Amino acid sequence: MNSTHQLVKDCIKNNRLAQETLYKQYAATMLGVCYRYTKSIEDAEDVLQEGFVKVFKNIEKFRNEGDLGAWIRRIMVNTALTYLNKHNRYKKDMQLDDIHVHPIADENPDLQIETKQLIETIRTLPSGYQTIFNLVAIEGFSHVEIANIMHVNINTIRSQYKRARTMIIKKLSQNQVSTFYNEP
């Protein structure tokens, strides 16, 4: 019996220490995930808490064949989507197709992406764009999956992802230039 298996077993029994152990093991990473979907750290913590409650209430459904971290992460993403939907965040932004974004010359620029900068850039996007970018670029969801999750037309997803991607590349590129000039 491996360690994760034992930990899950103890969590199923509602063993508080085991639950805390599992929480401590994954909380920081999962807050990083939640943070990408929200606009404030408070919102992210709300999602994290809601997500972990779901994790513990449903942990008996976890089959030990898979990766526990991936399972928890999926729950966090779903919780974040529910949270955003509940607070009507991304629905509004679905109407932002008229945002004018200049196309960029290079689809895959040679950027040096710094984590913190990337995170903050993602979070400056309108919620809908932010969500779609997270789901496609980071979680690896297909457009069809996201269309089903968000109940939005697939073409909207496709175009919005393209726009979000372009916006992020632009912002990252600008930051790199400014950083270059600001360097002593």
Place this chain on the structure above:
Amino acid sequence: MNHNFEHKVQQALDGFAIEPSGEAWKNIEQQLPTKKKKRFAFWWISAAAIALISGIHFINTADTKMAEKLNDKNINSNAVTTRNENVEIKSPSKTNTNQVKKTNKVEILTDYNFKAKDRKFSVQKKQANDNKNYSFKTQKTQKGINPNIDNIQSNSISNNTVKKDVENEDVAINTIKNTNQNFVIIEKSLQITNPTKSFSLNKDFSIKNTLQNSIPNKTVSTKKWQVSLALGTGVQQISNNNLFINDSKSENSTSFSNTGGGGFGAGGGLTPSLSASNNYRILPLPNNGLNFKIGLTATKQITKTFAVSTGILYQYTQNKSLATLDSVSRSNLYFVEDVNNFITNKSHNIQLPIVLNTNILKNNTARFYLITGLTANWVISSNYLQQSSTQNLYILQESNYNKLLWSMQAGVGVNFNEKWIGSITLNQGLTPIHNTGVKSYFTSIDAMFSIPVQSIFKTKK
């Protein structure tokens, strides 16, 4: 589509983490359900319900089976003295009172505390030369059990006749064939019939014809305590017997070692959890063990169906923990984890069981019953491994708990003619171990063997 950018994004975010505030866990904890009710509660409730239903059913359907068995034994025993009191039959018929008195001696034996309330007996006077000869027939008025009076020995007299109640063949049909014959009928209501009139008695009573043989004036009373010498053993499993290990504590550099090469998974199939965060691990201790017990039990039959049992028992339990003695310091024994070696966790207890026995089945040799009860378990002493507050070592804690823990039990028992008693019970309850901060509980299957003390003395005689 070239995913160069996406790949870079994923790489950049790989391992990105933000430490949540301390409040987050507290908020989560508040929303979590409290510890699930253990599954065994369901079994206990089921067992109790079955016992109750069986008991009620037993009361309603079976009547004097057990008591009659006892009575039969007494009838056959010549050792029992007789009482030769003339009957006092309060008869509605004046005319027949004398006649009955003249020809019979009826003894009211109030010692019999069992009642065959669902049957009616009649005793019919035979018109024969010898007016002391009678036949009687039983009449079954409801579902019931035949009072076994076939055991009455008879010396036949030729001119007696046998009356049979052909309508109720499943009921004993008996004839008193001899004036020297004793017979016993235990009934709440007896109807004595002669050619002209009948009498009724509304008490439990015995009719005795003449004097010689074995009408007991005293039955084996179910109201007495039966004291037994009890011996038992069982296997037990302890749940939640985990050590929650804080690895951040400083290690004893000279002695701390993880035998088995960086983990504990190598030996005996005992794999600790290395599941927690960097600083915590859960080490599940071996949780199987044995228990032995000895003591005295006392049982009292409170009704035909129910008996209560109590007693005082000494119990010794032992379980094993994986560890090796490392050092002795300030009277404490320090251990290190070692999958290849074990130390024994022991506990000494005094138990006081409070048990309800419900008869469910009986045949000629044995009586079976359900057991449900509680046991007060006074832990005299117990030892267990507890992590040192300063080092990554474990101290064998041994303390006088003087602590009362409760356990529950359910099972079945069998009583072989009051000579020896066996039982198998499933027990669950708390243990004094609390390594993880979560109370541990044990489940055990115990077998008990008891010999009534009276039976021992009789054997010796």
